[in-house]
Amino acid sequence: MTKIYRARWVLPITDEPIRDGAVAVEGTRVAGVGPRREVSERFPSAEVIELGEAAVLPGFINCHTHLELTAMRGFLEPEEGDFFAWLRKVTASRNERMSADDLYVSAAWGAVEAARAGVTCVGDASDSAMMSMLALRDVGLRGVVFQESFGPDPRLAEQNFAKLKLKVDELREFQSELVRVGVSPHAPYTVCRPQLELISEFAISDRLPLMMHAAESEAEELFLREGTGRFADGLARRGIEWTPPRISPIQYLKQAGVLDTQPLLAHCIRVDVDDIETLRETGAKVAHCPKSNAKLGHGRAPFAKFLAKGVVVGLGSDSVASNNTCDIIEEARFAASIARSSENSFLKSSQMLAAATVEGARCLGLETRIGVLREGWQADLVVVGLNGAHQLPVYDPLTTLVFSSSGRDVLLTMIAGREVYRDQRVTGVDEERLRARMNEIAQKLN
Ligand SMILES: [Zn+2]
Numbered sequence: 001m002t003k004i005y006r007a008r009w010v011l012p013i014t015d016e017p018i019r020d021g022a023v024a025v026e027g028t029r030v031a032g033v034g035p036r037r038e039v040s041e042r043f044p045s046a047e048v049i050e051l052g053e054a055a056v057l058p059g060f061i062n063c064h065t066h067l068e069l070t071a072m073r074g075f076l077e078p079e080e081g082d083f084f085a086w087l088r089k090v091t092a093s094r095n096e097r098m099s100a101d102d103l104y105v106s107a108a109w110g111a112v113e114a115a116r117a118g119v120t121c122v123g124d125a126s127d128s129a130m131m132s133m134l135a136l137r138d139v140g141l142r143g144v145v146f147q148e149s150f151g152p153d154p155r156l157a158e159q160n161f162a163k164l165k166l167k168v169d170e171l172r173e174f175q176s177e178l179v180r181v182g183v184s185p186h187a188p189y190t191v192c193r194p195q196l197e198l199i200s201e202f203a204i205s206d207r208l209p210l211m212m213h214a215a216e217s218e219a220e221e222l223f224l225r226e227g228t229g230r231f232a233d234g235l236a237r238r239g240i241e242w243t244p245p246r247i248s249p250i251q252y253l254k255q256a257g258v259l260d261t262q263p264l265l266a267h268c269i270r271v272d273v274d275d276i277e278t279l280r281e282t283g284a285k286v287a288h289c290p291k292s293n294a295k296l297g298h299g300r301a302p303f304a305k306f307l308a309k310g311v312v313v314g315l316g317s318d319s320v321a322s323n324n325t326c327d328i329i330e331e332a333r334f335a336a337s338i339a340r341s342s343e344n345s346f347l348k349s350s351q352m353l354a355a356a357t358v359e360g361a362r363c364l365g366l367e368t369r370i371g372v373l374r375e376g377w378q379a380d381l382v383v384v385g386l387n388g389a390h391q392l393p394v395y396d397p398l399t400t401l402v403f404s405s406s407g408r409d410v411l412l413t414m415i416a417g418r419e420v421y422r423d424q425r426v427t428g429v430d431e432e433r434l435r436a437r438m439n440e441i442a443q444k445l446n
Contacts, residue, residue, distance in 0.1 A: 001046075001047065002024055002026045002031060002043045002046035002047070003024070003025050003046060003047045003049060004022050004023070004024050004025075004043060004046045004047070005024075005025065005049050005056055005383070006021070006022045006048060006049065006050050006051060007021065007022075007052065007053075007054040007055060007056045007383065008020065008051075008053050008054060008055070009021060009055040009056070009397040010023055010033060010034075010055070010056045011055055011056070011057040011353070011373070011401075012033055012057075012058075012372055012373040012374065013057060013350075013357050013358050013371070013372050013373065014354075014358060014372045017397055018034065020035060020036050021033070021035060021036060021039075021056070022034065022036040022040065023039070023373060023381065024039050024042070024043050024046060025379040025381075025417050026417075027379075028378060028416040028417040028418075029376060029379055029417065030374060030375055030376065030377050031043065031375060032375055033373045033374065051383055052387070053385065053394075054383050054385050054386055054387070054411060055386055055397050056373070056383050057353070057357065057381065057382060057401075058120075058358070058370065058372055058373050058380060058381055058382070059118060059119065059120025059121060059357070059370070059382045059414070059415065060118050060120065060328035060329070060356050060360070061122075061315075061356065061357060061360025061361055061364065061370070061371065062114060062119045062121070062123070062316055062317055062360070063287035063315060063316040063363045064125070064211075064266045064287035064316025064317070065110065065114070065122045065124045065317055065319065066124065066125055066126060066319035067106070067107040067108075067110035067111055067124050067126065067135060068103045068106050068107045068126050069094065069106065069110075069321045070106045070107065070109045070110035070113065070319070070320055070438075071098070071105075071106040071438060071442060071445060072090060072106075072319070072320075072321035072445070074324055075093070075321060075442075075446075076089055076090065076321055080322075081297060082230075083217050083230070083296060083298070084219060086296070090319075090321060094127065095127075097444060097445055098444075098445070100128065102437075102444070103128040103131040104128075104131040105438060105441060106438070106441065107124075107126070107128075107131050107132045107134075107135035107136075108134075108135040108434055109434050109435075110135070110320065110326065111136055111141050112426045112431060112434065113320070113325075113326050114139075114326050115139055115413050115420050115421040116410065116413070116421055117325075117328065117329070117406075117408070117410055118328070118329070118382035118407055118410035118413050119141070120141065120413060120414070120415045121141065121360070121380065121415075122141060122143040122144075123143065123146065123182075123211060123287065123314075123316070123364050124136070124143055124144070124146065125146045125148055125184045125211055126145055126146065126147065126148060127148045127150075129145045129146070129147040129148070129171055129181070130167075130170065130171060130174065132145045133145050133171065133175075133179050133181075134174070136179050137174075137176065137178070138429050139420060139426060139428050139429055140415055140427075140428045141415060141420070142178045142179065142366075142370065142415050142416070143178070143180070144180045144209055144364050144365075144366075145180070145181060145182065146181075146209070146210070146211040147164060147167050147171060147181065147184065148184045148185075148186050149161070149164040149183065149184065149185050149191060150191060151190070151191055151192060151195050152191065152192050152235055152238075152240055153238070153240045154192040154193070154194050154240075157192055157194035157195040157198060158194075158198070160195055161195055161198040161199060161202070164199065165202065168181060168183060168206075168208065177416065178415065180209070181208065182203075182208050182210060182211060183199055183202065183208050183209075183210050184210065184211045184212060185200075185212050185258070186213060187212065187213040187214070187216070188220060188223070188224060188252055189219075189220055189223050189224075189231040192240075193256050196256040196257065200256065200257040200258050200261050201257065203261045203263075204260065204261055209263075209264070209364070210258070210261040210264070211263060211265075211287075212253070212263055212266070213265075213266045214249050214250065214253055214265040214267060214268055215248070215249040215250055215268045215269055215275070216269055216270070216293070217269075217270075217296075218270070218298075219231050221248070221249065221270045223242075224246075224247065224252050225244060225246055225247070225248070226244060226246075227243065227244030248271070248272065248275055249270060250265075250268070250271055250278055250279065251278065253265075254278055254282065259278070259279075259284050260282070262282065262283040262284060262285070263285070264285045264287055264363050264364065265279070265284055265285070265286055265287065266289060266316060266318070267286075267287070267289060267293060268288075268301050269298055269300060271301070276302070276305060276311060279306075279311045280309050280311050283312075285312040285313070285314065286301065286306055286312070286314070287314055287315070287363060288303050288306075288313050288315055288316065288335060288355070289315075289318040290303070290331065290335045291318075291323050291330070291334050292316075292317065292318030292319075292322040293318075294338070295323065295324075296322050300342055303338075303339050303343070303345075304339045304343040304345030304347060305343065307347070307351065312362045312363060313359060314359050314360035314362070314363035314364075315328055315335060315355050315356050315360060327408075328356045328407070329356070329384075329402065329406050329407055329409075330406050330407065332352040332355065332356045332402050333352075333403055335347075335355070336349075336352050336403075348398075349396070349398035349399045349401065349402040349403065353398055353402060357371050357372070358371035358372050359371075378415075379414055379415075379416060379417040380414065380416065381413075381414045382410055382412070383410070383411045383412040383413075384405055384409050384410055384411065385409045385410075385411050386400055386401075386405075386409075388409060390405075391405060
């Protein structure tokens with residue numbers, strides 16, 4: 001059964017906006033995109049859904065999330081000035097105080113928030129990747145779930161790597177058309193070099209996407225360049241020897257083989273001209289997380305420079321523990337504004353929407369299936385209302401979307417032809433049960 005979604009605007013992203021446009025959906029795919037009369041003539045017996053003053057565009061892609069940490073939204077305000085203390089509290093709370101079901105509920109609530117905000121695909125880094133995969137499945141989102149690996153002690157590298165392999169083997173059973181498995185060595189200061197090398201070789205041999213945090217904080221840079229600071233002190237306290245390579249985080253990851261995997265790197269704030277060139281040359285991609293970076297006081301990544309140099313950049317919310325929302329429209333607006341204020345670079349609304357969609361798809365290796373509205377591509381799309389008091393008048397729908405809208409203006413979210421959010425309801429899960437459980441988890445954590 002073909003359905004035609006008609007709206008004031010259809011925004012294919014890689015082609016010009018279509019006024020009074022339509023998108024035809026058949027099964028899991030887009031069957032046609034164009035002016036409404038043309039689409040109606042091609043599919044005369046299709047059911048027509050009239051959306052009125054709204055824009056239909058490819059679903060938003062959130063390249064960097066930690067859905068399992070959704071229960072920690074607003075939980076770490078006192079620690080936000082001290083990244084080491086922040087990470088320690090996140091890790092201890094997750095490992096010691098949250099049950100497997102708590103982690104599932106937390107991830108599912110994060111997936112609900114994403115679906116409501118028009119996010120159709122996530123790149124989720126998770127210690128409990130299984131729970132994240134189940135959450136995505138139940139809500140109906142697409143995604144790559146990166147199983148995290150930790151281990152700063154080189155003496156335990158083999159053992160920690162074996163654990164990761166075992167987990168990935170289990171997770172493979174849960175892969176589907178929509179959800180894929182990847183690996184994520186957490187960060188340069190939590191994973192030792194031999195373990196980085198092992199994981200990188202594994203990612204290449206097993207064709208697993210790899211995601212890693214990189215060049216995020218001053219503490220990380222001190223750790224690598226000087227062998228000092230909170231991370232170095234932390235290792236010393238645990239009796240782990242550390243000889244700093246005295247190079248930048250990006251060059252260190254190149255040496256350790258991580259960049260051979262064409263990884264997705266979250267943050268990339270502390271990069272110089274050579275690092276940017278290295279990212280471009282190696283085909284590494286960047287998950288730009290400007291709101292999280294600003295909230296934790298880490299600074300900002302040179303987004304406009306990345307684009308000028310041809311580095312692929314998508315947008316990420318990071319966990320809501322440091323954001324505090326998963327809203328890619330808001331992320332795009334924030335990214336555009338700080339590029340203007342700190343890089344003196346006036347990126348266009350069209351570039352911001354590309355980062356939120358097609359470039360995000362490239363970051364996750366899904367660029368031949370999603371990220372644009374095109375015949376034959378997966379029917380992952382979002383409908384955003386354009387008729388609000390905060391939006392009128394609409395001179396240019398791209399500008400209205402980026403600078404006047406938010407995820408709360410989303411009316412419908414579709415993934416692989418399935419409406420996962422419509423009429424204010426996420427259809428795949430019992431939102432009331434999850435809401436009650438989220439409040440229970442918060443009481444337990446507090
Ligand atoms: Zn992160």
